[in-house]
Amino acid sequence: MLHEIPAAPSAASPGAKSNTLFARARVVFPDGTTRATVERDPTPQYVLRGEGAYLIDVDGQRFLDLNNNFTTLIHGHGFAPAMDAVSRVLRDGTCFSNPTVHEIDLAELLVDRIPAVEQIRFVNTGTEAVMFAIKAARAFTGRSAIAKIEGAYHGAYDWAETGQGGTPSTWGSPDAPVPVPAYAGTPQSVADEVVILRFNDAEGARRRISAAADRLACILLDPMPSRGGLIPPSPDFVAAVVETAHHHGILIVCDEVLNLRQSYRGASARYGIEPDLIAAGKIIGGGFPIGAIGGSSRVMSVFDGSAGRAELAQGGTFSANPVSMIAGRATMGAMTETAFASLEAMGDRLRVALAEAIERRQAHYTVSGAASLFRIHPKRTLPRDYRESYPSPDEAIVMKTMTRFFRNEGVILPDGAAACLSTAMTEADIDKIVDTFDRFLAVAPVIEEETR
Known part of the structure; x- marks a missing residue:
């Protein structure tokens, strides 16, 4: 059995100020942090x-x-073009109920760049982007269930996070992966609406997608799941998923919140995937909160409320806020x-x-x-x-x-x-x-x- 090298924090250690701040944080936050992803060993670095x-x-x-x-x-921390652009826009106001030119500027850049994106809507986080992409697929197909890759992280929407944290004792048979709930108290109905696929298992994907085809709205696919190992997709797996989905009228939703950074046109284009919808975030906000749902005009029409109530209403007090828009435009323009x-x-x-x-x-x-x-x-x-x-x-x-x-x-x-x-x-x-x-x-x- 291996043993960790013990950390040795003390009042005189280089992390003394972080230790002091963490002691304060533990009083006001349930575990001393506001993000489960914050690493500590045993104290976070502030x-x-x-x-x-x-x-x-x-x-x-x-x-x-x-x-x-x-x-x-x-671009790392404090990217000057983004910081300069933000400092200018802050003087004009940080958020409005009305649209601004900045959201058009960023949208035009992304639509011009990403082959699968003809139209786009902005939200505030990657979680929201995935959530609304799934909702759009449901609105478009009239079906409710989704398929997703075992171990892949897609944010905190109940259906999207199911199956992201299985362990050898819970994930079940290789031929029938279990939709393991992400948190205590998850309704059983959520698991009933999620089909888990093993990454790079082409035949398993064909079989499991086909078996649930009449109820699947979409297949949620991260082209290279980070928590799933950051492994590239095999061409036969991609072909199996896409061909089976198209045969049954199931939409392909690619989560590129993380992997958009893989190329100028994103990860889907890199791996030959032609998704119906893409969820984006992270780099497109220039260090500020952002998310985006983009795809074909045909599928994105579910958001169209110009002739009355849209099939899928999507708002958000801070969606397309000018700070994120202008920082994102400066950041992506430099890429x-x-x-x-x-x-x-x-x-x-x-x-x-x-x-x-x-x-x-x-x-x-x-x-x-x-x-x-x-x-x-x-x-x-x-x-x-x-x-x-x-x-x-x-x-x-x-x-x-x-x-x-x-x-x-x-x-x-x-x-x-x-x-x-x-x-x-x-x-x-x-x-x-x-x-x-x-x-x-x-x-x-x-x-x-x-x-x-």
Whole structure:
């Protein structure tokens, strides 16, 4: 059995101010935080400010940031064009009940860029984007159920989050994955309306989609699920899902809230998927709250209320607020095809260098990812889906140990999720990541094969 390297916080430690703030936070928040995704070891690091590829915490420690607020900040922290644009618009007002030109500007950029998007609607979060995409599919098809990938994270809508957190004791047979509820008290009716598919299981997808075809409104598909292992989709799996869906009149909804950053035209275009709807968010808001639902004019017509009440009403007090719109336009405008290619080249170099370090050390690790995204797995062979990427208890300890090692070396590496690069990073930053990983491998605990 492996054991974690113990953290050693104390009043005199570099994290003393974060410890003090966390003590205050525990009084007013149920577990001391307002996001379940906040990492703590055992205390969260409280941030003072961000500077490009780096963030500085309240104790004055400086870290290379590979989290970038869960892949949101494609230009890193404090991207000047976005900050300058926002500072100008703030003087004019931050939100209105009326539309502004800024929402048209950002919408035109996205419609021009993403092949599957002919029309678009803005919301405030990725969760809302996925939620309204599912609702749009239901309104368009007249069906209520959805299919989704096991282990894939799609935010906090009851149906979308079902099956995202299964464990070996709950996820059921490989041939019939269980729609595991995401929280206590989830109505059974929610699970009854969700069909779980294993990623990259083409024949299983055909079989399970066909069996539930008469009640499926859509298939919710993340082209490369982060929590599912950040594994690329196999062409035969994509073909199986798309062909079966089209045959039965089921819509394809691609969740690109995270993966839109994979290319100038997004992840669906990268992998040859032609979805009916796309949910977007994160990078398109320039560091401010945003979400978007886009798709063909035919399907997006369910939002059209110009002739009376729409089949699907979608509002939101802060939807399309000018701050997010103008920051998003400045951010995405700077992400040219050249900028995407440069960031991908940096990602390719990093993944190759990490793999070379693993080979050189003959270590028990693999690396997945694409474009500016990567994830390190404590496994000898690259996983193919969520079940294969799910860590054993010993592997989970190793990953926590690695995250701690990186942090002690001045690098924020997400634990069990996608790490990402930003345009603010330099080749020296890539070298720092590789060097840190190589030095970790030199001292990392060894996992024996039989622990799986």
